[in-house]
Amino acid sequence: MTPAPVIVSLPIADRAISYRFYRDGLGLEAVGELADDGLPEPLQFVVNDGLRLMLVPTGGFGWVIGRHEVAPRGQSECLLNLTVDSPVDADTVVERARAAGAEVITETSDHPWGYAGVFADPDGHLWMVSAAES
Template sequence: MAASDGGAIVVSLPIADRMRAMVFYREVFGLAALGEPAEDGVPEPLQFEIGERTRLMLIPTGGFGWVLGEGREVAPPRSHEVLLSFAVGTPKAVDEVIERARQAGGKIVAAPEQQPWGYAGVCADLDGHLWQVTVVEADGV
């Protein structure tokens, strides 16, 4: 189903630890996991609503390989094919999100600073997925 047909877009990322990942995304980005907790206290599947029709799904690495299909492997650590962006309203908010990421155990990849395109910083979550935190411009970019 095409997104224009009302379907959801789900961005899926492989993770090592469901509980740690859930806490990280709650503490850093203020996201609440969707669904009822499973036996480990984490909803299954572990998903967050990040927009009206967009969800972030975090899948344990073994399960991620299973979803990809037989003979497919998850990319090796430190191999990134995507940069996720998280837009906020002010440079101070960028600084705060990046600091929360550091406090939650994430790695600061690029400290927040003014770039030619705007104010931004980059952090990595607990599994090394890169997030650029940037100020959203008045025109939504």
């Protein structure tokens, strides 16, 4: 497996729930060798050719970052943005995420910067879905 130039790592509470959410809710492909629980370890998803998303159980995440504490659920230090081709595609992604367990924070709509909506994944990480064209 060739490493991606950029890997974004997020702390998660439950590997199986997060796996299903990112596979079913965002349609991302998981990569890697299967562990005893039947899920890839490390749990990574291909976002595009240059970016992977790695989901790390909170205990393991703390091991990696040392004394820095993981932000409590509901307190986000970043907003992840997923750009799609059109407003219809943005609506589709947000609805698919909702069906997979996302909490929609801001429904998709027109904004001064374009068409976008925001949802939280099962661990509270915020994702904005924005259309490249409005």
